[in-house]
Every structure is written in C-alpha cells, then in structure tokens.
Amino acid sequence: MNPITGLLSSLTGVPESTLRLVLTVILGYPVSTYYKKRFLSQASSSSTVEQRNQYILLSGLVLNFFFNGLSIYHSLLTVGLSWIICFVVGENMGDRKLAAAGVWIFNALYLLLGYYFMQTDDYDITWTMTQCILCLRMMGFAFDYYDGSQPQQTEQKKSAVALPLSFQSDTPLATLPDIQQFVAYSVFPTAFLVGPQFSFSLYSKWIQDDNSGLTIEQKEERDRAQTLYIWRCAILAVIYLGLQQTVGASYSTAYLLTKEYQSLCFIKRVLIFLVAGKFAFNKYIGIWLLTEGATTGFGISFEGNNEEGHASYGGLANALPSQYETATSIDHIIGSFNINTNLWSKYYVFKRLKFLGNKNASQFGTLAFLAIWHGFHPIYFITFLLEFLCVQCELILRKRLLPLVQTYTKKNDLLAHVWKAVAWFTCQATITYCVVGFELLNLGKAWSAYKSVYFFGHILLIIILAANQYLPKPRSAIKKAQ
Structure with missing residues (x-):
C-alpha cells in the first residue's frame, strides 16, 4: 500500500487502490507542464533529445513506482527482456519474425500468469493493470520491428490514407532503437497506466520535434x-x-x-x-x-x-x-x-x-x-x-x-x-x-x-x-x- 494514498483513504473513505489510480493520473499534469516549460523552449539537438528522453524515462519510472511500488519490477523485467529478444534474435541472428513471435509469446504468458496468481472475483487495481497496457505495447512494437524487414508491406502501408495519429504509415522500424529510448516509450508517464496505445514511431518523431520554424x-x-x-x-x-x-x-x-x-x-x-x-x-x-x-x-x-x-x-x-x-x-x-x-x-x-x-x-x-x-x-x-x-x-x-x-x-x-x-x-x-x-x-x-x-x-x-x-x-x- 502506498503510504500517501493509504492516509488519504483513511481520511476520505475512498478505496486506497482507487485513490492511487486517480492520483497517478493527476500527477501526470504537473509532469507534462514541466516538460513543456523546460524542453519545448529549446532548439532540437542530439543533446536536448537525449535530455527529453531521460526526463520521460525518469518521470515515467517515478509515476510507475508511485502506483506499483516494488511491483514495478514486473514492468522492468518484461520491457528489458522484450528488447533483449529483439536484439539477440532479431539483430544478431537476423530473424525478426522469430523475435516478434518471441516477444508476443513471452508477454502473453507473463500477463496470463499474472492474472492466474492475482485475479479474484473483483476488479483488482494491481500491477496487472499496468501490465495489460504494457503487454499490448510490447506486442505492437514487436510487429513494427518485424514489419521493418518487409519492404513490400511497408510500401503498402505508405499508400494508405486517413490513418490515425497513433498508428500511421511509418510504424515499421528499420532499426532497433536503443534500450533507453525503448524503456522511456514503454513507461510514458501518462500512458503506462490506462493508455492510450500508440506506436514507437510516433514517440520517436515527437521527442525530436521542437516546433522550430513556427512564428510567434x-x-x-x-x-x-x-x-x-x-x-x-x-x-x-x-x-x-x-x-x-x-x-x-x-x-x-x-x-x-x-x-x-x-x-x-x-x-x-x-x-x-x-x-x-x-x-x-x-x-x-x-x-x-x-x-x-x-x-x-x-x-x-x-x-x-x-x-x-x-x-x-x-x-x-x-x-x-x-x-x-x-x-x-x-x-x-x-x-x-x-x-x-x-x-x-x-x-x-x-x-x-x-x-x-x-x-x-x-x-x-x-x-x-x-x-x-x-x-x-x-x-x-x-x-x-x-x-x-x-x-x-x-x-x-x-x-x-x-x-x-x-x-x-x-x-x-x-x-x-x-x-x-x-x-x-x-x-x-x-x-x-x-x-x-x-x-x-x-x-x-x-x-x-x-x-x-x-x-x-x-x-x-x-x-x-x-x-x-x-x-x-x-x-x-x-x-x-x-
């Protein structure tokens, strides 16, 4: 139990897990406000992009820890092993299809085992809530990584029109991103808990955008x-x-x-x-x-x-x-x-x-x-x-x-x-x-x-x-x- 939300729960009578959920979401507001003031006033460069990514990574981990406590290790373990599977099987062995299958199977089994051990006859606000969101994110990333090796499929996607912002035509990934950026994407401060789902390509474009060229x-x-x-x-x-x-x-x-x-x-x-x-x-x-x-x-x-x-x-x-x-x-x-x-x-x-x-x-x-x-x-x-x-x-x-x-x-x-x-x-x-x-x-x-x-x-x-x-x-x- 989070001591902050535990105290508030005893004072208000609202279930502690519910308070923890709502407060985690609300804390996303000051986190996003600081990001805008701190980073969007700077011109984009390799150093500022890295700083932005580090901020997203650290703030996402802090909010994740606020919600999950020590159970955050479930998120870290699945994210880390998903990237390792892509790196070893996809990059070193050159088999992206097998890597994508490995990520899907691993994340599906991990989530289902979590349900098996944690599920009761009521809706439980536990680490499985963040894990189900993370499961889809890892699965989607695995498909994008696999699609990056399919040029014909990529061209077909590029010809599509009226695609949503979350999953546009550039979702296939030609290269595996570095692990720091991958983890930051995975624990995005306002998306790791209840969504929304979006592609890594959207995150990559956004983290590099500084609105340069805009008039006052x-x-x-x-x-x-x-x-x-x-x-x-x-x-x-x-x-x-x-x-x-x-x-x-x-x-x-x-x-x-x-x-x-x-x-x-x-x-x-x-x-x-x-x-x-x-x-x-x-x-x-x-x-x-x-x-x-x-x-x-x-x-x-x-x-x-x-x-x-x-x-x-x-x-x-x-x-x-x-x-x-x-x-x-x-x-x-x-x-x-x-x-x-x-x-x-x-x-x-x-x-x-x-x-x-x-x-x-x-x-x-x-x-x-x-x-x-x-x-x-x-x-x-x-x-x-x-x-x-x-x-x-x-x-x-x-x-x-x-x-x-x-x-x-x-x-x-x-x-x-x-x-x-x-x-x-x-x-x-x-x-x-x-x-x-x-x-x-x-x-x-x-x-x-x-x-x-x-x-x-x-x-x-x-x-x-x-x-x-x-x-x-x-x-x-x-x-x-x-």
Missing part, C-alpha cells in the same frame, strides 16, 4: 488550443467521475443483486438495470478523459490543424463523449470508446487475420483476443460474444428495417426524428445491457442480474438471428443474389 503567432495559437483542450478534458472528466460517485453510486451494478432491487416491478428493474450499465461506462470515460488531458500537456497528441486552421490536439483521444452520448449504432459506440485500443486491435490483430478469408471470422478472432487479454473470467468471453452477436443483429435489422422505414422518414421530418430517437435508445440500451455482466465480473452475479430482467436482451438476439434465417429475404437482397 503560430506558437501562441498552439498554446491556446492546447490549454483549452486540456481544460476541456479535465472538466469533462470531473463531470463524468462526479456523476459516477453520486448518481452512479446509488445505481451501481452491485445494487442489481440486492433484495430491494429484486422486489421492484419488472419495468423499474429494466430501467435501473440500464442505468447501472450506463454508469458502468462513465467511470472508464472519466478516467480516459483525465488521462487525455495530461497526455495533451506533453503535446504528443497534436495532429495538425483542423479545417478552420486551428491546432488540434485530439490525436490520442481514447473517448469521444459527444459521439458516444449521441450514438445511434454500435459502430458509433465502438468508434468513440476505448479508441486507441480498438485501433491497436484493428491494426495488429484484425488486419493480420486476413488470411482467414472472412471478415466475420477476423472480427470474431479479434474479440476473442481481447477477451483473453482481459483475463480468465468466463464473463469476458460471454460479453465479447454478446458484442459480436449484437453487431450481427444490428446489420440484420439495418438491412431488413431501414428500406421499409426510409419510405416514411424521407417524406416526414417528424417521423425521421422519432426513428432517430428509437435508434439512439436501442443502441444505448444494447450497449448498457451487455456491459452489466462485464462489470459484475463473477458469472454467478451476472446470472442473477440478467435473470432479474428475464434475459430479455439475450432472447431478443436469438429471435432476430432466428427470424433472419426463416423469414423471406428483402427484395433488394433477392435482386443482388440474382
């Missing part, structure tokens, strides 16, 4: 945009986390297991069930926004100027609150929640499962990977299976209902708004229904909660899938088949 006006514009974006993230984070600690505490997923909840009428149980699922999401969005603000302070999330010519710092956003709150499809939710982990999965898993020859198979394989990455609890696999089935059902409903509904909504604006409201409610209800089991974690608890609402979501999925098999196909689908 341009620097002032960037500073203004950066400051506003930091405040935006911090304020939204406070709102989300504040609602979670007030309203969310009264309607938590744990409340779904109480006798008081079970005694309510069915309609009330369903509404509270969905509210509990909604607030289960809020804490993730809140902590990601808080982290994003600290990350923005370093300037690494700068993605150029927007259409209006203003500097944009949303390149490493892990949540898009406006898109999430107004989403009318599951695709919109996926694109606005845990963004960089989803991008990582798409870039390093989904696209590399192309050999399966089927998009659904690749998607299923990606979700299976993410379920395993979360841990051994069966509910992880059930939740990701639910997500897969929900996406399939949404596609079915879109094909069958949309052509019928559009004949009316195109002629009547009121009906169009009503349909959009129905789509919004259905989307939000679907996502919040699925996350309840994920949040309760224990299979028995999840069964009890879903049983209280008669598994209505599961039943609807079965009905939609069965109906699609036995009902006549829409005319448009029949014409395409012909």
Whole structure:
C-alpha cells in the first residue's frame, strides 16, 4: 500500500487502490507542464533529445513506482527482456519474425500468469493493470520491428490514407532503437497506466520535434488550443467521475443483486438495470478523459490543424463523449470508446487475420483476443460474444428495417426524428445491457442480474438471428443474389 494514498483513504473513505489510480493520473499534469516549460523552449539537438528522453524515462519510472511500488519490477523485467529478444534474435541472428513471435509469446504468458496468481472475483487495481497496457505495447512494437524487414508491406502501408495519429504509415522500424529510448516509450508517464496505445514511431518523431520554424503567432495559437483542450478534458472528466460517485453510486451494478432491487416491478428493474450499465461506462470515460488531458500537456497528441486552421490536439483521444452520448449504432459506440485500443486491435490483430478469408471470422478472432487479454473470467468471453452477436443483429435489422422505414422518414421530418430517437435508445440500451455482466465480473452475479430482467436482451438476439434465417429475404437482397 502506498503510504500517501493509504492516509488519504483513511481520511476520505475512498478505496486506497482507487485513490492511487486517480492520483497517478493527476500527477501526470504537473509532469507534462514541466516538460513543456523546460524542453519545448529549446532548439532540437542530439543533446536536448537525449535530455527529453531521460526526463520521460525518469518521470515515467517515478509515476510507475508511485502506483506499483516494488511491483514495478514486473514492468522492468518484461520491457528489458522484450528488447533483449529483439536484439539477440532479431539483430544478431537476423530473424525478426522469430523475435516478434518471441516477444508476443513471452508477454502473453507473463500477463496470463499474472492474472492466474492475482485475479479474484473483483476488479483488482494491481500491477496487472499496468501490465495489460504494457503487454499490448510490447506486442505492437514487436510487429513494427518485424514489419521493418518487409519492404513490400511497408510500401503498402505508405499508400494508405486517413490513418490515425497513433498508428500511421511509418510504424515499421528499420532499426532497433536503443534500450533507453525503448524503456522511456514503454513507461510514458501518462500512458503506462490506462493508455492510450500508440506506436514507437510516433514517440520517436515527437521527442525530436521542437516546433522550430513556427512564428510567434503560430506558437501562441498552439498554446491556446492546447490549454483549452486540456481544460476541456479535465472538466469533462470531473463531470463524468462526479456523476459516477453520486448518481452512479446509488445505481451501481452491485445494487442489481440486492433484495430491494429484486422486489421492484419488472419495468423499474429494466430501467435501473440500464442505468447501472450506463454508469458502468462513465467511470472508464472519466478516467480516459483525465488521462487525455495530461497526455495533451506533453503535446504528443497534436495532429495538425483542423479545417478552420486551428491546432488540434485530439490525436490520442481514447473517448469521444459527444459521439458516444449521441450514438445511434454500435459502430458509433465502438468508434468513440476505448479508441486507441480498438485501433491497436484493428491494426495488429484484425488486419493480420486476413488470411482467414472472412471478415466475420477476423472480427470474431479479434474479440476473442481481447477477451483473453482481459483475463480468465468466463464473463469476458460471454460479453465479447454478446458484442459480436449484437453487431450481427444490428446489420440484420439495418438491412431488413431501414428500406421499409426510409419510405416514411424521407417524406416526414417528424417521423425521421422519432426513428432517430428509437435508434439512439436501442443502441444505448444494447450497449448498457451487455456491459452489466462485464462489470459484475463473477458469472454467478451476472446470472442473477440478467435473470432479474428475464434475459430479455439475450432472447431478443436469438429471435432476430432466428427470424433472419426463416423469414423471406428483402427484395433488394433477392435482386443482388440474382
């Protein structure tokens, strides 16, 4: 236990692990502020780049130690051995493919063994939290290192357009970076705990950039945009986390297991069930926004100027609150929640499962990977299976209902708004229904909660899938088949 957060926990009543998590993220703000004042006023040179990297390395290790204590050795061991595997197998033996495989296997086994020994029936804020983030970072780096030896694949990536800041076309690594820079990247002060994920190439470009060549006006514009974006993230984070600690505490997923909840009428149980699922999401969005603000302070999330010519710092956003709150499809939710982990999965898993020859198979394989990455609890696999089935059902409903509904909504604006409201409610209800089991974690608890609402979501999925098999196909689908 951290003595600082232990004392605060005894004074406030907030769990020590939660305080340790939040304080570690908050400490990223002064760390990033000092970096900006100390280093971005200097012209870039080999010595200043080294100093910047050393600052990132030392501050990242300090924050990691603040969170993990002596358990920091897990991070140091996996980072060190991952680099050694690349150096020995990739550089000395000349087999980057084997090196990448070695890094993947080593980090996967280390994380899963950590889960095996540390996992309980509750969400535990331990060293495995940082380890799961580090595991993806090492795996992504291993693929980038391997891709650096594949010139044809590199050229193919360079031809891609509209790539995210976190994983752009220059991710393949022609050479293995020195270990000091590699460790600094691995323990980036505001990204080692809850993300975001991003490539080593982005870190390398950022650490060498000093904004030289900008006019005074341009620097002032960037500073203004950066400051506003930091405040935006911090304020939204406070709102989300504040609602979670007030309203969310009264309607938590744990409340779904109480006798008081079970005694309510069915309609009330369903509404509270969905509210509990909604607030289960809020804490993730809140902590990601808080982290994003600290990350923005370093300037690494700068993605150029927007259409209006203003500097944009949303390149490493892990949540898009406006898109999430107004989403009318599951695709919109996926694109606005845990963004960089989803991008990582798409870039390093989904696209590399192309050999399966089927998009659904690749998607299923990606979700299976993410379920395993979360841990051994069966509910992880059930939740990701639910997500897969929900996406399939949404596609079915879109094909069958949309052509019928559009004949009316195109002629009547009121009906169009009503349909959009129905789509919004259905989307939000679907996502919040699925996350309840994920949040309760224990299979028995999840069964009890879903049983209280008669598994209505599961039943609807079965009905939609069965109906699609036995009902006549829409005319448009029949014409395409012909």
